[in-house]
Amino acid sequence: MKVTALAGEVPAALASALAARGLDPVRAEALAAGGAQVALLLEPLDEADAVPLVREAAAAGVDCHTGDGWAVVVGTLARLGGLARGAGPTRMPERLSAELGRFLSGRQERPEAWRTARRTIPLERSCLVGILNVTPDSFSDGGRHFAPADALAGARTMREAGAAILDVGGESTRPGAAGPDEAEELRRVVPVVRALAAEVALPVSIDTRRSRVAEAALAAGAEIVNDVSGLAHDARMLDVVRDAGAGVVIMHMRGEPATMDAHASYGDVAAEVAGELAERRDRAVAAGVAREAIVLDPGLGFAKRPEHNFAVLDRLSSVTALGHPVMVGPSRKRFLGAATGRPVDQRDAATAAACVAARIRGARLFRVHDVAAAREALAVADAVLGA
Ligand code: HH2
Numbered sequence: 001m002k003v004t005a006l007a008g009e010v011p012a013a014l015a016s017a018l019a020a021r022g023l024d025p026v027r028a029e030a031l032a033a034g035g036a037q038v039a040l041l042l043e044p045l046d047e048a049d050a051v052p053l054v055r056e057a058a059a060a061g062v063d064c065h066t067g068d069g070w071a072v073v074v075g076t077l078a079r080l081g082g083l084a085r086g087a088g089p090t091r092m093p094e095r096l097s098a099e100l101g102r103f104l105s106g107r108q109e110r111p112e113a114w115r116t117a118r119r120t121i122p123l124e125r126s127c128l129v130g131i132l133n134v135t136p137d138s139f140s141d142g143g144r145h146f147a148p149a150d151a152l153a154g155a156r157t158m159r160e161a162g163a164a165i166l167d168v169g170g171e172s173t174r175p176g177a178a179g180p181d182e183a184e185e186l187r188r189v190v191p192v193v194r195a196l197a198a199e200v201a202l203p204v205s206i207d208t209r210r211s212r213v214a215e216a217a218l219a220a221g222a223e224i225v226n227d228v229s230g231l232a233h234d235a236r237m238l239d240v241v242r243d244a245g246a247g248v249v250i251m252h253m254r255g256e257p258a259t260m261d262a263h264a265s266y267g268d269v270a271a272e273v274a275g276e277l278a279e280r281r282d283r284a285v286a287a288g289v290a291r292e293a294i295v296l297d298p299g300l301g302f303a304k305r306p307e308h309n310f311a312v313l314d315r316l317s318s319v320t321a322l323g324h325p326v327m328v329g330p331s332r333k334r335f336l337g338a339a340t341g342r343p344v345d346q347r348d349a350a351t352a353a354a355c356v357a358a359r360i361r362g363a364r365l366f367r368v369h370d371v372a373a374a375r376e377a378l379a380v381a382d383a384v385l386g387a
Contacts, residue, residue: 011036033108034078040103041271042096043070049093056092057083080104106323114325114365115292116203116223116247121164123325125386126359126378129165129205129367130158131331132196134188139174140332140344141369151192155200162375165224166200167367168193168217169207173228173257173302182210190216197221205249211236218244228253228302230280238287248289249327250280252299260303269308270315273298278322295365297327300354306338313357320362327365330354352377359385 007013015032019025045053050066053073057064060083062075073080084100086092092100114121121127132151136143145151155166170188171179180188189206196204197220205224206217211234214225218240224247231237231250241248252273254263266272277296285291298312298319312319313328320326330336336350337343348370355366355374359381368374 008037034076034081036077037074038077038080038107039072039074040080040100041070041072042100045069045071049096052090052092053096055090056086059090077104077108103321107321109323111292111323111325113292114247114295115245115290117218117245118223119203121203121247123364125382126355127164127365128162128371128375128378129167129327129365130155130161130163130371131367131369132158132166132168132192133172134168134170134192135172135180137174137177138169138172140347142172145192146188148192148195152195152199155196155202158371159200159202161372163202163371165203165205165365166196167205167207167224167226168196168222169226170213171208175257175261177257179257182212185210185213186216189213190220193217193222194220203247205247209233209237211240214246215240215244218246223247224249227251228257228299230277230299231284232280238284238289241284241293242288245290245293247293247295248284249295249297250277250284251297251327251329252277252280252302254303257302263303264305264308266308269304269311270318273312274318274322277319281322281324291324294324295327296322296324297329297367300328300330301333301335304335306335309333309335310339313354313361316358316361316363325365326358326363327367328355328358328363329367330358331368331370348373356381 006017011032014035015029018028050071053071054064057073061079062073062083065072081104084097084104086097112123114123132145132154133141134145134151136146145154168189170185193204204222205226206214206222207226208214209227209229225241226249227237228251230252253260281294296319300309331351332344332347336347340350351368352373356377359378366374
């Protein structure tokens with residue numbers, strides 16, 4: 001007999017090993033998916049719920065570790081499903097099994113598309129979002145696309161390089177930036193959005209925290225709202241997104257761009273980012289925003305030190321497990337300078353590498369300045385992951 005390791009972290013590896021040995025491929029795939037190992041943190045947890053949880057977990061073959069107000073359950077997806085259904089002797093508290101069941105089914109949804117105000121964008125492959133900052137002061141491309149004609153030319157170049165979405169922003173959100181007032185932000189972005197929507201034939205996203213800017217951009221042809229405050233800065237933003245049926249990027253940040261560096265303090269960064277994103281997503285869904293319209297973004301560089309950004313990338317599955325497509329925006333950011341020693345104008349190779357790392361961990365949308373470099377790296381990552 002010979003022992004061969006299967007690539008346990010890749011369900012497709014187990015599925016094809018079983019299918020190659022004669023198992024029905026559909027059953028092989030189901031078995032492989034159910035065999036994936038999952039760890040879930042349950043918090044806050046009542047004392048009264050902890051006792052039956054420990055007992056039920058043991059009966060379901062799930063490891064359970066508990067402490068003051070929390071529990072971690074570890075097991076295969078199939079066994080955690082059994083735990084959520086309460087197959088054991090004592091019955092799980094109703095609230096716990098409902099929450100666990102809801103999380104597990106959301107996790108399995110694996111969204112492969114994103115609904116915007118005007119279409120559905122396929123996400124089976126990596127989706128490149130080209131950055132068009134119509135600002136005089138953005139940290140890496142400030143001033144380059146400030147005139148509408150330059151923005152249009154930049155957009156055409158990005159489209160040729162493989163961009164699938166154009167993200168237009170009129171406010172620099174770099175740490176400590178003093179933003180434009182609303183009238184100035186409107187003046188910057190609306191003509192550019194109108195021209196792009198009419199002439200470039202790619203979906204346009206508006207990067208703004210202001211509901212009036214989002215509303216005007218949507219009226220001018222944008223179909224996605226990318227809000228770095230996670231829809232928290234402007235109370236009307238939720239209504240604007242819902243009423244337009246717009247696609248929306250809910251990004252993680254703490255505080256405001258001017259003060260966010262003071263909030264870069266975490267005990268367990270990936271779990272905290274995912275937890276805070278889940279709260280913002282729940283708020284949006286409760287306000288009537290469609291689930292299929294929501295993309296989540298961990299907000300690389302926003303209220304995060306370099307080590308936080310790397311940890312978030314490595315543990316991105318905390319965010320993908322929330323059941324929405326995930327966008328990342330590593331492009332030319334400080335944490336890449338920390339790893340490579342490169343200045344801001346020499347970070348496109350590092351950006352492409354960060355995109356590949358995120359793709360392997362489950363991200364599908366990549367917000368970048370240099371679309372061509374990221375496109376090429378992600379074409380290889382897509383081929384590996386689709387193998
Ligand atoms: N990063 C920036 C701006 N908007 N949106 C999303 N969804 N994700 C991001 O990571 C993100 C974002 C900041 O980068 P940039 O636009 O290059 O710079 P500036 O804010 O200085 O214009």
